[in-house]
Amino acid sequence: TQGACPFRGTRIGGAQGSEPNVNHWWPNRLKVEALYQDPPQSNPLGRDFDYAAANAKIDHKALWEDVRAFLHTPVDWWPSDYGHYGPQMNRMSWHSAGTYRIADGRGGAGQGMQRFAPINSWWDNGNTDKSRRLLAPIKAKYGAGLSWADLIALAGTVALEDMGLPVQGFAYGREDAWSADVNTYWGPEGWFGKPPSEQPADPQLGHPEQMVNRGLRWEGGPKDDHYDLENPLAASHQSLIYVDPEGPGGNGDPMDAARDIRETFARMAMNDEETLALVAGGHAFGKSHGAVPASEIGGAPEIAKMSEQGLGWSNPVGSGNAEHTMTNGIEGSWTPNPTQWDNDYLTNLFKFEWEQTKSPAGALQWTPTDPDAPKTPDAHLPGVMNPLMMMTTDIAFKVDPAYRKIAERFLEDFDYFTETFSKAWHKLMHRDLGPTSRWLGPDQGDTFIWQDPVPEVDHPLINETQIADLKTRALDLDVSATDLIAAAWAAASTYRDSDKRGGANGARVQLAPQRGWTVNNPARLDRVLNALTGLKSDFDAKGPAKVSMADLIVLAGCAGIEAAAKAGGHDVTVPFVPGRTDATADMTDDESFEWLRPVVDGFRNYVDDAVGYSVSPEQIALDKAALLSLSAPEWTALTGGLRVLDQNWDGSDKGVFTDRPGTLSADFFRELVSTDLDWQPETDAETAFDLVDRATGQTRWHATRLDLVFGANAELRQISELYAGVDGERYFVDTFVRAWHKVMMLDRFDAKAERKAA
Ligand code: HEM
Structure with a gap:
């Protein structure tokens, strides 16, 4: 085998795409390919597929009833707790939407990303693979007219309604992605911002790096260290949806937990009242699963065995499900009636004192001190009653004074709590669906300000x-x-x-x-x-x-x-x-x-110095280009074009490499790639530069990193050289005009055909 041909990658050497490769050798290179997330080639429906038209053909009422019937029909390979899949589906939907972060709008329920790595294999998403697989027959029945993204959001909403919560309606319109998101930064992997390689091993579960590979959550490290949530992320660290249920770093401190809940939910655009309504509302249902130590559990879906067919976290104990289920590690239910919408969660939270205990899996949780506190029926074993459970993050609502005030109001006024939860759920599910012109289906509910509404056209348009x-x-x-x-x-x-x-x-x-x-x-x-x-x-x-x-x-x-x-x-x-x-x-x-205010705007040569950055301006500019869904040529043409059109925010001459500002020309590119110029940084920080004529020693132009990146990065430079060439200006002008129109049309979901054409 030693002499086998390495090209095939079959015997020695890696498979196509495996490390080492460019990103491994040069982790800080500008990853221009980030502009091509979820390329059309990955979509088996083809470019002409019209989701709105396909969705319009399905019988939404029948679908709703099919989901409702499914909730009450347990199957043997993954029986439902309490004979009702509602709570399990609700958690899946919440986790799908719960990755949303308002700072850059990424995450969220919009494309069904829970189906793909890394999200499908986050420890926090344990057993949501089963939830989605349970829904597969409904997905197959409705086909391409019902996206996974819509079905995932729908299932938890039907569940709430079936368990007694009046819901606000439901809009379809989430179009599925078909490939993993390989670009989004989700935060550090271990605690306290240190990479896993620098963190101590967990005595039970091994080294953090191995754990991350297995999709497990690492809980080692100094529990009492203070750490900052990394702005703008909406989770305290990668692989959690929001916060650790056992408190930051598993420290069991409800006040610390309250701080993290407030911060992470705010980054998802939820205020204190909405946050409390969501968590207290969600935890009126279902149970936490911690029957078995985490060390017994198999790898996450992304590293599961072939025979597991995309399911992960195999559990070798007992039946591996039902009363043996191990998901998060905490064990028990919050209320005596976990499939019914009621106010028992808050009632019991306030009525009893709670003390810390450990689940069978070893997780930290809370139990009422009063032996006469109500019990909750076992989810599977007839006649068995279990003590109630709260998580550290639940106790947080009782100890944090601001949350407590809201909780007391909800406790006294169940109707108000019901309405607040219902509205917050609607917002959670639809926050990233965009303008209502993208919303589909017969019962979309009322209009709310978070939808950024615009009025209807009520007059003849200009011809x-x-x-x-x-x-x-x-x-x-x-x-x-x-x-x-x-x-x-x-x-x-x-x-x-x-x-x-x-x-x-x-x-x-x-x-x-x-x-x-x-x-x-x-x-x-x-x-x-x-x-x-x-x-x-x-x-x-x-x-x-x-x-x-x-x-x-x-x-x-x-x-x-x-x-x-x-x-x-x-x-x-x-x-x-x-x-x-x-x-x-x-x-x-x-x-x-x-939140839409740019902190760096490469198109207008703007850097807000008040913001502290850990990444370079050009990386943020690339990020903005990706958010505008631009290709590399479009990004390059727009930037170079806006420079010669004198579009710097402050009217400065940085990057305006032309003697005729205000005229559309390829001058920017010609000067940028000219071998007659030398590029001299003004300081060691390399934030500003003089472009000096090599022959005369005279400074011809001034520039920033946001200009010179189009000459420094190998891929962008190729485009710049094309635009600078003898026949390049026409390619540049064509691309500039096309890209300009595209940007003007990006939010025009009301003019679908024209938007697509742009
Ligand atoms: C279950 C944590 C917010 C709905 C759970 C579980 C944990 C957890 C650890 C147990 C998972 C398992 O072992 O099966 C948290 C934390 C939250 C939070 C830390 C934020 C501070 C929410 C929200 C909702 C929700 C906002 C929905 C509105 C549920 C439901 C279950 C659940 C329905 C029960 C799932 C089942 O019965 O299978 N939560 N959660 N949670 N959560 Fe949350």
Whole structure:
């Protein structure tokens, strides 16, 4: 075997994709391939598949009833606790949505990512593989018209309704991803931010690195150390959905647990009241499973044996399920009636004193001190009654004064608790579904402010002649084409494809907080918005067609690009699709929109120095390009184009490598890749640079990392060189105009065909 051909990777050497490879050798390289997450090639439905059309064909009512019937139909290979799969399904749905984080909109229920690594194998997601497999017959029955992402969210919602909670409706529309998310950063693997290799081994479970590989949670390390939750992540560390149920680092301290719960749920856009409603509401149902020590349990789905067919965490004890189930390690139920919506969770939390005990698996949990406290029936053994259980994170709601106040109100007013939980659940399930134009199905519930609503169009839209006329009139205003471009970019570029928030629709660029963001250069933005408001009033007065500010801002930007292209000798028409409307301040949650503020904006050469960074600006710029779903050529063309169009937020000359700012040309690329220039950092930190003429020693241009990365990174440089070449400008202009239009259309789910074409 030693002499076998290593090329095949069959005998010695690794398989295709295994380490060592580029990311192993150069872990800090800019991973431009991060722009190609979940590529269309991985999707077996093909590019023309229309989920909305397929979903419209299914009988939603019958589906709801099928899920309800399934909840009451136990199967032998994974029997339900208490004869009801509701709690198990509810936890699966919550964990699917619970990865959401408002800072970058990633995570969440939107694409069914719970099916893939790493999330399918996180210790915290133990046995959700069984929950999904139990639903497989329903998925097969409804086929492609019902995505896994929708079914996962639906099952927990039907479960709540079936167990007695009035729900707010349910919207479909989550389109499945078909490949693992290999890019999202989920936080450090061990406690306290140290890599697993630097952490001590757990006496029972071995070295942290092995544990992570097995999908197990490592609980070694100094339990009382203080650590900061890494901003902006929404879990205290990788492989947890939120926080450790046993308290931070398993320290059993309810006040510490309260601090972590507050912080992590806030990062998921939930306030204290919503948080408490969700946890107290969720834990009215079901039980925790800790019948067997974790060391007995097999590997997570990603490393399970072939014969396990994608299921993980095999349990060799007894039947391996039912009364032997081992999921988290804590054992027991919170209430005497775990399949019924009632207020017993809070009643018992407050009525009794609780003391720390250990589960059969060795986990830290709490039991009532009063021997007369109610008991809860065993989930499988007839006639057996067990003590109630609380987790450290549950006790947190009693000891933290702010949570306690809310809990007392919920305790006294069950109807209010019910309504708050129901609404918070609806938000949890739909938070990352995007504008309601993406929502599908017959019963979507009321509109809430977290949906970032925009009004319906209630007037005739502008036609081609009026579009042409408005373009001319915009260019005649007392603001420059550069200013018009800046306003359009400020409006549209807030979009993020992760949770489909932001974008030009709604014209929220004219509202707080966006209007005042430094990156938007508020003084210049005000001038443009005032000028466009005047133009809008003139136009609307004539009627019957009206133009919204949202449309006009984008339209004026198109006019600005066309004028800039013309100055460069390119006769282009930038496509424009009307139909946007203007939101008002009451439709806008300022705090929630503040999360869309860029801390680094490579397109406008902006770095907010007030934010401490552990990664370079170009990595954050790449991240933003990914959130705008740009390809590498689109990202490169837009950045180079916006530089020559003088779009730096502060009007600085950094990266404006042209003698004719405001003209669309490939000058940026020609200068960037020119071998006549030397690139000299202004300081050792390499944040600012002078581009010096090698022949004369004179500084020709100034630049930042956000400019020079397009010459330094191997892949981006290839694109820059193409654009700089003799025939490159036409590729550049084409890509720039296409990418510009694409960004303007990113939030236009209401104009589905045009959006897809863009
Ligand atoms: C079960 C922790 C929030 C719903 C569990 C289990 C743990 C846990 C450790 C036991 C898992 C097992 O061994 O089977 C936490 C923590 C939370 C939290 C630390 C946040 C502080 C929530 C929320 C919901 C929820 C927000 C839903 C709204 C449930 C349900 C179960 C459960 C229904 C029972 C599952 C079953 O019976 O199989 N939770 N949870 N939890 N959780 Fe949570």
